[in-house]
Amino acid sequence: MKLVTPDFTKYSGFYNEDDVRTYEKGSMIFKEGESGDCMYVVLEGEVKVYSSNKHISIIEKGDILGDLAIIDKSPRSASAEAIVDCKLALIDEYAFNFLVGKHPEFALDMLKVMASRLRAMNVT
Numbered sequence: 051m052k053l054v055t056p057d058f059t060k061y062s063g064f065y066n067e068d069d070v071r072t073y074e075k076g077s078m079i080f081k082e083g084e085s086g087d088c089m090y091v092v093l094e095g096e097v098k099v100y101s102s103n104k105h106i107s108i109i110e111k112g113d114i115l116g117d118l119a120i121i122d123k124s125p126r127s128a129s130a131e132a133i134v135d136c137k138l139a140l141i142d143e144y145a146f147n148f149l150v151g152k153h154p155e156f157a158l159d160m161l162k163v164m165a166s167r168l169r170a171m172n173v174t
Contacts, residue, residue, distance in 0.1 A: 055166075056159035057112035058091040062139065064149055069140045079115070079130040079138070086119025086126045088142045095136030101128040107167070108133065117160060120146050 070093065073079055080086060082101055097109040106128055109115045115130050120143060141149070149156040 055110070055113045056162055058114050058159065059093060059112050061091070061149060061153070061156060062093075064153075065139045065141065065145060069142075069145070071138050071140055073132040073136045073138065075132055075134050077132045077136075079132060079136075080126050082126050082129045084126045086116055087123075088140050089114055089116040089120045089146065090138040090140055093137040093139055095138075096133040097136060097138075098131045098133050099128050100131075107170075114160070114163060117164070 071090075073095075079090065079097060092109055092111050092113050092115070094111060096111075097115055099106045099109060099115060109130075116126070118124065118127055120141070
């Protein structure tokens with residue numbers, strides 16, 4: 051099943067270079083169970099997302115990861131690892147609230163991603 055992935059790089063005007071992180075191939079971005087206070091937009095590269103060593107998805111340029119933790123403040127539900135060298139934009143709670151408040155299409159794009167991912171999990 052092809053996941054819906056709006057291009058979140060269109061919001062790049064709402065973060066600066068201080069918000070951009072680079073990860074080398076094989077680097078852990080976050081681990082399952084860690085506390086999470088931000089989400090990421092993939093600007094370059096690919097990220098593998100997995101839980102308990104079970105593959106969940108590959109996140110590519112323009113897509114997001116870590117979105118659940120910023121919404122419900124719960125520990126990370128999965129681990130994320132850079133498959134290749136990556137550049138990610140960090141969106142913290144302040145930036146997230148700004149984007150949701152000033153750009154409702156940001157929230158709608160997130161809902162599309164979450165719905166697509168939920169549907170994909172229900173496919174056997």
